[in-house]
Amino acid sequence: MKFHSSSELRVHEKIHSQDKPHSCSYCGKAFKQLSNLKLHQRIHSDEKPYVCSYCEKTFRAQGTLKVHLRTHTGERPYPCLDCDKRFITSSELKVHQRIHTGEKPFYCYDCGKSYYQLKQLKEHMKFNPDHSTTRSGLNNIEDEDKLYSTARHDDVTMS
Structure with missing residues (x-):
């Protein structure tokens, strides 16, 4: 994995830290990264902004939609x-x-x-x-x- 700046490397290094400074106000679950907290909070709001163009199934995360699309396209990379x-x-x-x-x-x-x-x-x-x-x-x-x-x-x- 390559990083273009030292700040990108520092953000990545936080992944390996045991520190979880971002807590969910609904259930108290803690996360290392703010982006993971925001994704988690969609569970409580039932927000699913990513929609499959084939079957209209909805997803909380773009990556989950990307994997789901492979079931329609037949892609197995x-x-x-x-x-x-x-x-x-x-x-x-x-x-x-x-x-x-x-x-x-x-x-x-x-x-x-x-x-x-x-x-x-x-x-x-x-x-x-x-x-x-x-x-x-x-x-x-x-x-x-x-x-x-x-x-x-x-x-x-x-x-």
């Missing part, structure tokens, strides 16, 4: 290098790649079974109610989010 499959989002590709690597990061502490996707573990927990959800691999939700967000920040430079 993320190819798997190990097979012929292509994906709408990079996160779908990353989850798919676990099939090839064998990585199963979501596991049940009670029986030891592990899964490629969080939804598979949740399904397992649903059909095994005697397993403790507080001790299960459900706490890996944040780990998966971090996995997606850290990989692209490895090569940060300023031009």
Whole structure:
């Protein structure tokens, strides 16, 4: 990632800070960036200013609309290098790649079974109610989010 000014770099560095100075006046949830707070506040107002030109479905964020449009256009810009499959989002590709690597990061502490996707573990927990959800691999939700967000920040430079 390249930055054209030192101020752009400082704004970006705030993403990695634990400081969350922007709080929602409705629910108290805190955010690192003001733009994320404004996006969050649309949940409370039900504001969805972005409209799909194909089906008129509405969205809170422009990026969500962009991904949705791919369902209409058929665009799948993320190819798997190990097979012929292509994906709408990079996160779908990353989850798919676990099939090839064998990585199963979501596991049940009670029986030891592990899964490629969080939804598979949740399904397992649903059909095994005697397993403790507080001790299960459900706490890996944040780990998966971090996995997606850290990989692209490895090569940060300023031009």
